[in-house]
Amino acid sequence: MLKKIEAIIREDKLNDVKDALNAIGIRGMNVFEIRGQGRQGGITLAGRSGTYQVDMLPKMQMNIILSEDNVDETIETILAAGRTGAAGDGLIFVYPVDEVVRIRTGERGHEAVMYPGDIDEKKGRGKAKVS
Amino acid sequence: MANLNTGDTAWLLVCCSLVLLMTPGLAFFYGGMVRRKNILSTLTLSYVFMALIGVQWLLFGYSLSFGKDIGGIIGGLNYLGFMNVGAAPNPEYSSSIPHQLFATYQMMFAVITPALITGAFVERIRFKSFLLFGIVWATLVYDPLCHWVWGAGGWLREMGVLDFAGGTVVHVAAGCSALAFAMVIGPRKGFGHIPLEPHNIPYTVLGAGLLWVGWFGFNGGSALAANGVAVNALLATNTSGAAAGLVWMLLSWLDGRPSTLGLVTGMVVGLAAVTPASGFVSPMAALVIGAVAAPISYYTIRFREQRGLDESLDVFACHGMASTWGMIATGLFASTAINPGGANGLFHGNPSQLGVQILATVVTMIFSFGVTYVVAKALNMSIGLKVGLHEEEVGLDISGHGERAYS
Numbered sequence: 001m002l003k004k005i006e007a008i009i010r011e012d013k014l015n016d017v018k019d020a021l022n023a024i025g026i027r028g029m030n031v032f033e034i035r036g037q038g039r040q041g042g043i044t045l046a047g048r049s050g051t052y053q054v055d056m057l058p059k060m061q062m063n064i065i066l067s068e069d070n071v072d073e074t075i076e077t078i079l080a081a082g083r084t085g086a087a088g089d090g091l092i093f094v095y096p097v098d099e100v101v102r103i104r105t106g107e108r109g110h111e112a113v114m115y116p117g118d119i120d121e122k123k124g125r126g127k128a129k130v131s
Numbered sequence: 132m133a134n135l136n137t138g139d140t141a142w143l144l145v146c147c148s149l150v151l152l153m154t155p156g157l158a159f160f161y162g163g164m165v166r167r168k169n170i171l172s173t174l175t176l177s178y179v180f181m182a183l184i185g186v187q188w189l190l191f192g193y194s195l196s197f198g199k200d201i202g203g204i205i206g207g208l209n210y211l212g213f214m215n216v217g218a219a220p221n222p223e224y225s226s227s228i229p230h231q232l233f234a235t236y237q238m239m240f241a242v243i244t245p246a247l248i249t250g251a252f253v254e255r256i257r258f259k260s261f262l263l264f265g266i267v268w269a270t271l272v273y274d275p276l277c278h279w280v281w282g283a284g285g286w287l288r289e290m291g292v293l294d295f296a297g298g299t300v301v302h303v304a305a306g307c308s309a310l311a312f313a314m315v316i317g318p319r320k321g322f323g324h325i326p327l328e329p330h331n332i333p334y335t336v337l338g339a340g341l342l343w344v345g346w347f348g349f350n351g352g353s354a355l356a357a358n359g360v361a362v363n364a365l366l367a368t369n370t371s372g373a374a375a376g377l378v379w380m381l382l383s384w385l386d387g388r389p390s391t392l393g394l395v396t397g398m399v400v401g402l403a404a405v406t407p408a409s410g411f412v413s414p415m416a417a418l419v420i421g422a423v424a425a426p427i428s429y430y431t432i433r434f435r436e437q438r439g440l441d442e443s444l445d446v447f448a449c450h451g452m453a454s455t456w457g458m459i460a461t462g463l464f465a466s467t468a469i470n471p472g473g474a475n476g477l478f479h480g481n482p483s484q485l486g487v488q489i490l491a492t493v494v495t496m497i498f499s500f501g502v503t504y505v506v507a508k509a510l511n512m513s514i515g516l517k518v519g520l521h522e523e524e525v526g527l528d529i530s531g532h533g534e535r536a537y538s
Binding site: 047053054 | 326328382383386387388389390392393396429430432433436445
């Protein structure tokens with residue numbers, strides 16, 4: 001069973017989270033810049049005269065497709081690397097995924113999200129085909 | 132030519148370029164403060180005057196401003212198409228440089244002044260209305276006002292007003308016109324609810340730098356000579372900009388953190404404030420002028436925001452009010468020791484100069500505000516000043532110019 005993790009994290013935590021995920025063997029991911037609001041409540045910026053309030057703040061959304069078995073460990077890793085304790089640390093969403101297809105090889109399903117040296121290989125659950 | 136002073140001529144030739152460069156500088160100063168979707172529109176609003184006034188001034192603008200006086204109110208048509216404006220000096224204005232050079236230098240002022248007004252109506256102006264407004268304003272406001280203050284026989288000049296480089300003609304006129312226009316066109320969508328943030332503060336910062344450098348030509352060149360008065364004007368300009376920048380930065384700091392945008396805005400305010408005074412007052416007086424100008428403009432912005440008027444880039448606060456103070460300050464600090472061709476102000480034993488300064492400033496305010504209001508209203512009632520809501524939402528670059536600034 002494949003799952004998608006959407007992790008909305010602080011912009012400046014991107015490298016910390018990426019490195020931590022790579023260390024446990026989660027390699028495949030994509031990232032894009034988003035804006036959002038939540039409990040952080042925006043920030044006060046300095047204008048040319050006085051200050052003003054901005055509600056929507058820049059964050060990073062990290063998308064990871066992975067096997068259900070690896071979701072918990074991945075979430076724990078993101079929490080540890082992405083947390084500062086201040087409001088605005090972000091949120092993680094988990095969704096079911098119907099299908100994954102690798103464009104280069106045509107591999108489908110779990111095979112398509114396996115990488116050499118990845119988390120499944122570390123756990124002895126199989127080796128990625130290198131072609 | 133036996134009468135030409137090559138030093139004066141060379142300096143003024145350079146000043147033409149310096150002042151011309153201020154229009155692109157202004158374009159980016161403004162452009163950085165609008166949203167991404169309107170950057171091209173905002174740049175175009177300034178740049179277009181290089182083209183529009185480049186033609187208008189040659190054809191008839193110069194003549195109306197500096198031509199043979201009619202009743203103290205306007206110049207005649209004797210310089211139409213720059214006829215009789217050639218290499219020989221015109222002693223009415225300067226005996227040491229070619230008449231054509233004087234006229235060309237003045238053109239650069241006529242270019243940037245309407246460009247200043249554009250800050251009032253960015254992000255929502257209909258381009259066609261703007262072009263019509265531009266030509267009409269240049270002809271009906273700038274040219275007469277220029278004649279009154281600087282033209283031979285102009286009634287304010289005859290009264291002895293001291294406006295070295297355009298406190299009234301440029302900054303007060305632009306500021307009050309901006310106010311009038313903003314009142315007619317109405318606010319941008321979202322004004323007062325969502326923060327309409329600058330999309331590129333570095334552009335604004337760079338623009339401010341170009342403006343400061345160019346201002347040495349704006350004020351320094353207004354001496355119309357390469358002499359001590361020109362140096363005094365240059366130094367006074369520098370000093371006022373520096374003082375105002377520091378004070379604004381301090382005020383910004385007291386409100387939280389010192390913003391870069393605030394620092395450069397303060398600098399521009401100081402430069403605008405000293406413009407009428409620069410060739411008549413000492414550097415120490417310029418220090419005071421800049422330092423006092425900063426809080427005046429700083430709190431005028433706040434006042435405008437509280438009143439809910441979307442005079443978007445604060446032309447009135449930063450140019451109108453700054454130079455109003457500058458004109459008054461000229462009436463206080465002017466000294467014939469600095470410029471024998473000027474006059475003394477209140478602090479040098481001549482209180483009547485202050486009265487002339489205030490009169491000229493008030494006249495400029497009423498005239499520029501009044502004519503602009505009427506013209507804007509007329510345009511608004513006929514073809515409309517503002518674009519449609521959807522066009523405004525999409526952005527003027529796409530809706531008005533069919534372009535994306537950054538693909």
